[in-house]
Amino acid sequence: MLNDMDQHDSSTVIETKRMNPTCPDNQRSHVLDLDDFRTEEINALFDSARAMLEVLERGVKKVPTLRGKTVFTLFYEPSTRTRISFETAGKLLSADVINISESTSSVGKGESFLDTVLTLQATQADVLVVRHPHSGAPYFASRNLNRTSVINAGDGTHAHPTQALLDLFTIEQRLGSIQGKRVVIVGDIAHSRVARSNLWGLVHLGAHVVLSGPSTLMPWDLLEGREKRPGHPFADVEVEMNLDKAISEADVVMALRLQRERQDFGLLPSLREYARLWQVDASRLSRAKNSALLMHPGPMNEGIEVSPEAAHGAQSKIEEQVTNGVAIRMALLLAITPRLEG
Amino acid sequence: MIQTRIVMSSDEIRSALSRLAHEVVEGNQGEGSSLLLLGIRTRGLPLAERIAANILKFEGLATPVGALDIALYRDDVLSRGPTLPHVTNVPTSVDNRTIVLVDDVIFTGRSIRAAMDAVMDLGRPRRVQLAVLVDRGHRELPIRADYVGKNLPSALSEKIIVHLTEVDGADEVLLSEIPSSVHSGNGIEGVSDRAK
Numbered sequence: 001m002l003n004d005m006d007q008h009d010s011s012t013v014i015e016t017k018r019m020n021p022t023c024p025d026n027q028r029s030h031v032l033d034l035d036d037f038r039t040e041e042i043n044a045l046f047d048s049a050r051a052m053l054e055v056l057e058r059g060v061k062k063v064p065t066l067r068g069k070t071v072f073t074l075f076y077e078p079s080t081r082t083r084i085s086f087e088t089a090g091k092l093l094s095a096d097v098i099n100i101s102e103s104t105s106s107v108g109k110g111e112s113f114l115d116t117v118l119t120l121q122a123t124q125a126d127v128l129v130v131r132h133p134h135s136g137a138p139y140f141a142s143r144n145l146n147r148t149s150v151i152n153a154g155d156g157t158h159a160h161p162t163q164a165l166l167d168l169f170t171i172e173q174r175l176g177s178i179q180g181k182r183v184v185i186v187g188d189i190a191h192s193r194v195a196r197s198n199l200w201g202l203v204h205l206g207a208h209v210v211l212s213g214p215s216t217l218m219p220w221d222l223l224e225g226r227e228k229r230p231g232h233p234f235a236d237v238e239v240e241m242n243l244d245k246a247i248s249e250a251d252v253v254m255a256l257r258l259q260r261e262r263q264d265f266g267l268l269p270s271l272r273e274y275a276r277l278w279q280v281d282a283s284r285l286s287r288a289k290n291s292a293l294l295m296h297p298g299p300m301n302e303g304i305e306v307s308p309e310a311a312h313g314a315q316s317k318i319e320e321q322v323t324n325g326v327a328i329r330m331a332l333l334l335a336i337t338p339r340l341e342g
Numbered sequence: 343m344i345q346t347r348i349v350m351s352s353d354e355i356r357s358a359l360s361r362l363a364h365e366v367v368e369g370n371q372g373e374g375s376s377l378l379l380l381g382i383r384t385r386g387l388p389l390a391e392r393i394a395a396n397i398l399k400f401e402g403l404a405t406p407v408g409a410l411d412i413a414l415y416r417d418d419v420l421s422r423g424p425t426l427p428h429v430t431n432v433p434t435s436v437d438n439r440t441i442v443l444v445d446d447v448i449f450t451g452r453s454i455r456a457a458m459d460a461v462m463d464l465g466r467p468r469r470v471q472l473a474v475l476v477d478r479g480h481r482e483l484p485i486r487a488d489y490v491g492k493n494l495p496s497a498l499s500e501k502i503i504v505h506l507t508e509v510d511g512a513d514e515v516l517l518s519e520i521p522s523s524v525h526s527g528n529g530i531e532g533v534s535d536r537a538k
Contacts, residue, residue: 044426051411051427060463063414093414334414334427 028336030142030150033159034200042205048331049169055092056327066095069337072120073099073129081298081322082153086129089329117141121148126337129153149336157191162332163297164197166325168205170317171252174293179206184246186278187256187305188217194297195256196222203233210238212246213278216267243278250288255280255296255306271304281307285315293317350492350515358491362473363396365489366442373440374403380410382445382457383428388508389475390444408432415456436465446504448474451485476515478502
């Protein structure tokens with residue numbers, strides 16, 4: 001698995017063909033990150049997701065649209081909400097959904113990642129939803145598949161585009177628009193694929209993004225060179241380490257899970273200090289606008305990055321995010337499944 | 343060269359919709375209160391609203407109107423590429439109601455097949471009827487309309503284009519002769535969301 005990936009220089013990731021030119025209207029064939037999404041494409045997905053929300057509210061919540069299509073979820077990392085969300089989305093659209101985890105596949109017998117995805121393609125899989133601990137793994141899969149669409153369900157610390165889309169959709173549904181909204185992302189942004197994909201999406205849709213958290217956990221790699229290079233995509237992103245200042249007059253506060261499994265490198269003096277300086281609690285939230293939304297991609301460490309009162313308070317949209325996640329994934333499955341033969 | 347001519351003027355559309363409203367009421371004597379008009383998006387919706395307004399004017403009967411989106415039920419979703427779904431918005435339960443589906447043009451009947459499936463997924467109506475502004479023939483399924491604004495026999499090489507004020511800024515029905523080399527099936531601007 002590692003060897004497969006190492007053979008490919010990381011720079012070729014950018015050249016991945018994400019739009020299939022043989023498909024009508026340049027239909028997207030893979031969803032890898034939000035960097036290559038156009039604003040119109042995101043807005044069309046939102047329209048589609050609204051239609052899916054109506055399906056979710058029905059007494060009999062099932063439509064026949066993807067009958068006869070197969071969706072595989074291939075998860076090399078534990079996940080409950082993302083996998084279940086994809087499974088629900090596929091089933092409500094009448095696709096056949098088959099779940100594969102590391103423990104139930106031949107990965108344990110030493111099969112490479114490449115052989116696994118080629119095997120799934122050979123079973124006539126239409127969509128492959130991949131989560132992988134290595135950044136770039138879904139890109140690698142997409143380059144080696146010609147009949148199966150790949151959806152990135154989280155790759156290492158790189159990207160989690162469907163989570164970002166559901167976050168954007170939640171803001172759009174609640175606030176009407178994302179353009180010009182002050183969106184504060186708090187916490188371990190450097191290790192957060194959710195935050196990184198959100199950064200792309202929020203910038204595409206014209207939000208004013210503020211990043212807040214310890215300097216050691218800021219995504220300096222993404223922000224690098226933005227003072228000097230004109231047209232840098234993140235030129236207008238604000239970094240404000242003081243959370244009280246950052247959160248002031250915010251429209252949206254996104255808390256992130258502190259990834260304790262990735263903190264063994266001396267990036268934080270202590271969890272207690274982190275919670276004191278960057279926990280989103282009721283008093284900090286009161287500095288934001290009254291209408292402000294509190295969001296969190298889950299799973300939460302209550303008492304660390306977010307206080308229980310805030311997480312379950314009136315401004316919390318955390319459960320709504322989960323519902324919206326099913327709708328946006330239905331919209332995505334519909335958008336990428338139809339493909340020309342061959 | 344594409345030749346286009348008007349086959350229904352805005353006055354003709356108005357009188358056709360008046361007549362359709364009368365016929366819908368006559369066809370459902372004594373069941374007025376169970377009527378529910380469902381407009382098939384995009385252009386069936388404003389037509390359903392206008393028919394409901396006529397029923398209110400002529401009979402003093404307020405008839406609920408809903409919007410039905412059939413994108414998720416089409417039989418060509420996977421071959422033609424996705425039609426973007428929009429929200430289905432039905433204000434009341436369809437159970438035990440008389441549903442009148444409203445669409446601008448009936449052609450192959452496939453849209454109506456999809457619409458019937460969409461309605462059945464919402465509940466169990468007592469019966470389902472169909473009202474259309476234009477019937478252009480060429481059915482591919484055993485489906486017919488109960489109420490027809492105008493029969494417009496047409497050749498397959500022709501295109502019927504319905505414009506409505508609410509969507510397109512004007513009321514008119516156009517018939518367009520399309521040379522086979524230009525005919526692309528869909529995607530021509532100004533044409534109703536489905537090739538008709």
